[in-house]
Amino acid sequence: RSATPALERAYPGGGSLIRQAFLMKHVSEKAADTLIQSLSTSTLKQYEVTFKSWWKYCQDHNVNPLHAQVEEVISFLQYLMETTNYGYGTFNAHRSALSLILPGVGSNFLVKRFLKAVFNLRPSKPRYENVWDPNIVLKFLDVPTPPSDLKKLSYKLATLLLLATGQRIQTISLIRLSNIKTTSKGVTIPITERVKTSRPGCNQPCLHLKLFTEKPNLCVATLIMKYLEVTRPFRESSMDDKLFLCHQKPHRPAKRPTISRWVKETLKEAGVDTSIFSAYSTRHAATSDAYRKGVSIDTIRSSAGWSPESSVFARFYNRPLTESPDEFTNRVFQLDPN
Structure with missing residues (x-):
């Protein structure tokens, strides 16, 4: 559960974090670089918000960002519920991002149930209720x-x-x-x-x-x-x-x-x-x-x-x-x- 010395440092960036997660699955460095190309620039930019928040949360709570348990992910999501006004769409993006570095999190029963609760409490709404002619x-x-x-x-x-x-x-x-x-x-x-x-x-x-x-x-x-x-x-x-x-x-x-x-x-x-x-x-x-x-x-x-x-x-x-x-x-x- 505790953060390893290698992770007790400044936030390395989303791309670096994803690459570390791939390498931990015993793929080669070249394969890890190729795998990162599956993500568009805009997706990486969007996920950067998640990873920065997740990194800080893990440092504050002495959790290894790449070895966190499901209950720690749930605690992180609950923390966001209490400290932000994020809607369902943002939480769903957080789930997608965390699934990249913590395989299995996105499909976990508790995480899916939590997201369903967020949908009920903070449903996605259209950007505009009406539009110009x-x-x-x-x-x-x-x-x-x-x-x-x-x-x-x-x-x-x-x-x-x-x-x-x-x-x-x-x-x-x-x-x-x-x-x-x-x-x-x-x-x-x-x-x-x-x-x-x-x-x-x-x-x-x-x-x-x-x-x-x-x-x-x-x-x-x-x-x-x-x-x-x-x-x-x-x-x-x-x-x-x-x-x-x-x-x-x-x-x-x-x-x-x-x-x-x-x-x-x-x-x-x-x-x-x-x-x-x-x-x-x-x-x-x-x-x-x-x-x-x-x-x-x-x-x-x-x-x-x-x-x-x-x-x-x-x-x-x-x-x-x-x-x-x-x-x-x-x-x-x-x-x-x-």
Whole structure:
């Protein structure tokens, strides 16, 4: 039960802790390094919160973090219940993280029972009870954009891409020029890099953007072509293949937080209350609007990147208005007459 001398030191980091746990299972160092690659960067970042808390708890209670018994894990979870307002989703993430370094914990009867109690006491809730009407933003953006204004062009393209597809900001931040395929009907963009939903047996996202001749100012396919033309001079000295570039010199590739800020500023200018709604709310707004306009749940799942059997949309994304592949974009961009 007591902490070993090797563990009585500063927190080594989540990756190091996981690697130690793998090595304790008598795998080789190279195999341990390979096993760590099964975890995405975002998952490791999420688990880091758990491991830091767990490490401190173990040091305070003289417990070896890699040899703890189930009752010690239960005590840790109870400690979090008493000292935080974490909901069920966070506790479930803690269970997943601890299962990596303490095999068998995640499936243990007492741990599962504890998590069920947390679900009853602190159930997961949708981020938003209602959502804004995409028409507000679409009407705001339904104006010509001067090619000379790279800032406005960048903000508009990022926002419309999210509304046209229902995808995550992470997904559009991974668009590569080499993957953009143009035809007489529009643009197809397969996402080849790993995303949140990437796993064996699951298809990678593929964005389908048809030419939207009825509303040329809102045509995402045309806007992509215009954006590529405007940014071409800035790409000559860059080897990076990413679609989005920062609109300020030296025009480096735009990362996810930057694109998120662009979208949030656009929503605010359009009249969306950004003290409540983040840039990520475009996913809620677009998918909910598509459903209200008659798009099937299967089509919504496919366009927005959920698996065919996923219940996430119904549970967390299908929200009423605050006031109330191609088919998805058509319906979302079908403006109300008033």
